Amino acid sequence: MIGTTLRRGLRKRCPHCGQGRLFTGWRQLEGCTVCGLVFARNPGDTWAFTIMGDRLPIGAMIVVIYFGVVRSHRVLGLILLVVLAALVILTAPNRWGAGIALHYLSRVYWPDPADSIPPPPVTRPR
Known part of the structure; x- marks a missing residue:
């Protein structure tokens, strides 16, 4: 389930x-037009996942390139x-x-009684 949910998020599809x-x-849309899932019940719900999975790695890459490559090879560093x-x-x-999908997984594994997640979608046999 985790892999499927993350793949859906990376493909910009509803994680549910x-x-x-x-x-x-x-x-970002408020919710899914197909299953009715509300992506972020409260404003800012996905910020922790966005910062940890997005902002920190980008910041680290910029620091490595700027302080590592730009100092020794200016043109290559700028490129x-x-x-x-x-x-x-x-x-x-x-x-x-992917951040929205991680937030959805946290809602599934640590449910809040006030959070209404739609029932699982029906899968058809192939």
């Missing part, structure tokens, strides 16, 4: 059903910073989707 979209353009910036921008929704 795998059908609905998480984003419209760069804006790496530009490439990193492009990758960070292009993959942002996928990483945010």
